[in-house]
Each structure stands twice: as structure tokens, then as C-alpha cells.
Amino acid sequence: MSGQTIITISRQFGSGGKEIAEKLAKELNIPFYDRELIELAAKESGINEDLFEDEEFCSSRGYYLLGAIGFTLGSSITSISEMSINDRLFAVQSETIEHIAEQGSCIIVGRCADYVLRNRTDTLSVFIHADIRTRKERAIHVYAMDERNIESGIRKIDKRRANYYEYYTDRKWGEAAYYDLVLDSGIFGIDGCVALIQAALQEKDSNLNK
């Protein structure tokens, strides 16, 4: 790939989006950002203390669950102060994503990064999905999820991702027209997706240089 490219990856749970991102980052020798972005955001902004003060919501995982509950069950059960924590964290994350994008080529998974960086032209926004059988296998073997009610568990996580995305953007999560490239990892496999994203970067370059 010539020049700077920020690759954003959105993904259905269990589709291997994170593994694809990590492998691609290695292939391209560029940084990769995922959940740790929250910590990074907190550190950079210096507001980690008041955001992570309460032990119950102290870890990034704890915060994540708070957000998930709030968005899944609706804002009616989420107090204004909790929502404002989410909103502030989103703002800090978005600023961090913008800052990271300024630094050079990288891969960012989730966190509405495609939306946050929508006005840049040096991005490639990717969505990864897969059939439910592929995702169940991954959930069991990679994430060690309990096989009981696994399908509803997977769909709930997707619902949380969709709710989060749709709360903070004016877009619908998983709508084809919002992504430059969408791949079914059940069809192409993890390595196939890595290869196809690289091919897409080349075709984008060729098309720009026409």
C-alpha cells in the first residue's frame, strides 16, 4: 500500500474480525488498536480518575458492561449520570481515534471508528460477518463460551454492538452501503479475508492514481 491508510474493521461477534485485524497489522507492519483503546483514551485524556473511580465500573470491562446494559435495556433504566459517563468516554475515544489516525497507517477494530473517521479519504472501512455455524464454533473454541444458549448469546452481543453504534451515529450497523468492503469470513476464511483486504488496498490505490 502506498501512502497512509487507516483501516477500520467492524464485525459481527465470532466472525474473526479481531484476528483478521491482528494478522493484517502484522502483514502490513502497522499498529493495531482494539479494546485497549479505552485505556489509551483514559490515559491520554487524563480523565481516567473520575471515569474509573467507582470500583464497580473500574475496569474497562466493567465500563463495557455498564454501557451494554444501558444500551440494551434502554436509557430509561440508565441514570443520566451513567449516560454522561458513556457519552464522555465516547467523546474521549473518538478524540483518541482521530489522534491515532493523524499518526499514520493503522488498523482500528470497533469503537465506531469508521464513523468517527468518515470525513477522511485515507481510510478503508471493512465489515466482517459470517454464518452462525462458523461464529458458534469460534465462540466455543476461541472465546470458550458455554454451548448452552450460545446462539442467543452471540446475537445479544451483536445487538449490543448495533445499539452502541446506532446510539452514537446516524447510521445503521451492518448496512452494506456504509462500508467500502464487506467480507464473509465463513466463505473466505481468516487468511482469505486478510488477503482480500490487502488486494482491496491495492485496488483503491490503483483507482486513485488513474
Added chain:
Amino acid sequence: MSGQTIITISRQFGSGGKEIAEKLAKELNIPFYDRELIELAAKESGINEDLFEDEEFCSSRGYYLLGAIGFTLGSSITSISEMSINDRLFAVQSETIEHIAEQGSCIIVGRCADYVLRNRTDTLSVFIHADIRTRKERAIHVYAMDERNIESGIRKIDKRRANYYEYYTDRKWGEAAYYDLVLDSGIFGIDGCVALIQAALQEKDSNLNK
């Protein structure tokens, strides 16, 4: 590509989906099917006479407009006999698509072919979209559309396609998870999309042979 592959292409109006399909068919040396599928369906079924009897709805284009009006404005203004013509034509088209798929590798544009062939494993379902600027340019230069109100014209055609698809399937048109591959032709260009679909066919083969 090894073995048989049926490539179905769905597309936003003005995204160049048809041109991509035609170029790809030439590259792969396989047949390409588009609007002429209706005529083929009529001929094969032997029901062309009663379906195309009325001069007003005689041509495939006339039928298309009838269908579009019916679906766009809602079934309330479409008589039962007209709806049954649409439904019968859809059934005939679907049978023809299934028949064509049995014959060997080919490319089918539109006509809910991805849905009709959803139970086959030798298919690659592709969705092509592009930004509105790219589509406007194409609509003006390729389809000679009037520049006045062109954006609303483009969106209306997409709405008709979505309505048609969603009337005959239990899916949402343009939802990423239903397509094996989604490409933005504004980002990759027509030739870039042709190359990426070929790369995707290779990756699908490699993944199957793992």
C-alpha cells in the same frame, strides 16, 4: 476459478454493477444474465402470451414499470389480477434462474437471484454500491438521465429495487450480512471491482480446499 460458480450481483442504481458483471463475464468466459432474463423466462415457460398480452404492459420494460408502480405506491392501488401477474412472473423468473444455475458457471444481475439460489453452496453473492456523486455521474453519462432532480431519481430507483427484493424475500436489501462480498465501486473503480471479485473467487476456492 475451479469448479462451477454462480455469481449473483445486486447493486445500487448507478454503481456500475451491470458493467462490472459484463466485464467479469468476459474475463471468466461465462454467460451473463440481466433484464433479458424476463424474456428468457417468458419464452421458456410458454406463458409469454397471457403475461404479455396487453399492449400497455407488453414489453419487459412495461411490465417492469407496472411492477415498480405497484410496489412503490403499495398494493392498495394494485389490483389483485395485476399482483398475480407480478407474482407469476417472479415465480417464472425464479425457476429460470434455478435452471440457468444448473447449466454451469454464470453471472446473474438483480432479480433476487442471490435469494433464489440461497441454498446452493456454489454461489458467490456480491453487492455493489457507491457514493452518490459517483452514481450521479454514471446516471448522467451512461444512462443519459436528466440532471434535474437526479439524486431523488436515483434514490427512487433504489427504493423500487429494495421494495421488490423485500416483497419477494424475507431479507433486507443491502444488509451486509446477506452478501459474501460487498464493494464500493466509487473507491475501487469498475476494473478494481472486477479484479476483487476474481480474487474473492480464488480465496473461496482456497478456503474450501483447506
